[in-house]
Amino acid sequence: MPTKTKAKSLPDGQLDHHAINEFKDVPIRATIEENKKIMEELFKDSSDIVLREFDIENGPKAMLCYVDGMVTTSAVDDALKALMILEGNAFSIDRITEQTLPVTQASKIQFYKELLTNLLSGDSVLFVDEQDTAVCLGLRGGIRRSVSEPETETVVRGPREGFNEHLRTNTSLLRSKIKSPRLKLKSFVIGTETNTNVVLAYMAGIVNPKLLEEAEKRISRIHIDGVLESGYIEEFIQDQGYSPFPQVQTTERPDTVAAGLLEGRIAIMVDGTPFALLAPFGFWQWLQASEDYYERFMATTLLRWLRLGSLFVALLAPAIYIAVSTFHPEMIPTNLLLSIAASREAIPFPAVVEALIMELSFEALREAGVRLPKIVGQAVSILGALVVGQAAVQAGIVSAAMVIVVSMTGIASFTLPRYNAAIAIRMLRFPIMILASIFGLLGIIIGVMVVVGHLAKLTTFGIPYLAPVTPVDMSDMKDVMVRAPWWKMKKRPKYMGTSNVRRQRPEPEQ
Structure with missing residues (x-):
């Protein structure tokens, strides 16, 4: 294995550099010329790096370095003005850092690793001739997205501010x-x-x-x-x-x-x-939305049961339709069975192929709706769901019953508050459909047992994925499938192993 070499100045003036971490032992040079040469070599062909040389009044030459677009220009101008006009006071690097510069964050640095990290994060760096110490100025700015409402976790009741990229x-x-x-x-x-x-x-x-x-x-x-x-x-x-x-x-x-x-x-x-x-x-956080804790506990509990039922519909509805219509028609009421048989009379494909065609089409439409601009994305989703679905039924490619089942499955998957959890359900739906087409209801049972067994074995940072249901802890069941009122949830979840388990102060004794 080749060994990494630390960044250093070579005899011919070239800088052997690989990554910022390798500059941790490279000291800042004592002359402007050397530091300028290093910076120009490091940022060759980088038009956004500004190296501004100037003279400090009653002092030596200096150079200010910053990334154009990542600093507040007005603050840079104020800093340069303060340095160029020291009002006749004697120069010193400590005075610049502590008194002269109109900057709330100013610190001295001695090595290039810290210098480059701060510079490329949006800070400005001041070099002074005959000084082996640079000054880092906190002048970060530039154009950033403002705080706005989260697009993936909208609520009816609750805060409307979301994180941004800063x-x-x-x-x-x-x-x-x-x-x-x-x-x-x-x-x-x-x-x-x-x-x-x-x-x-x-x-x-x-x-x-x-x-x-x-x-x-x-x-x-x-x-x-x-x-x-x-x-x-x-x-x-x-x-x-x-x-x-x-x-x-x-x-x-x-x-x-x-x-x-x-x-x-x-x-x-x-x-x-x-x-x-x-x-x-864990698994039970799939069913919890931030809005659950802002609405009354009875409504929240109802919604959680609805989400749990929707989870099973999203996972199993197409597989159950395939198994019952193919292997167990005796389980369907006679009138409904005759209606399904009449709708499938002209369909050339078995139920599993019908389901795969519709599910893959639905997933493609969902992906297209996400990728297209907002103005046309919603129109495409509606067009695909209504026009394409209706046309497929009239053309005899799929039955009306299958369109209904797939539509219910899609709606159910949207009720899960956690998008990454909904993706897992969408992926597992397909192998369970295949098992149902081969073994009927037995295949669904096998698939569900495999999924539950995997969940029971899974951990998240060492904590059981199904906690507190498995292993069971009745004291933690107040915020799982039901949401107890706030005045009942006096303690934090035990399975988290928190240092301070009490959430509410104990009531004073009478």
């Missing part, structure tokens, strides 16, 4: 929800080329120390050239990579992340994406 905006939204010094935001930098900022959020005094230690260990083990979205992190930290079931929750909502942290979970936020990760994430 990490510090996201951490500030979270901090505004939890105004406590217990909220900790631990930083990581992942990606040898992208150097993406990643934040691990948790509540000190609540989170299970073992869970926190495991999360830090899994994040620290990630060695990749780039991280462009939180999905990169998700695949690295999940317990079982080959499982179709999500083991990490994704969300755009600060209130959802805050609620998870207060239950003892950990959150991971990645710069450049509005989707945060929450872990652990």
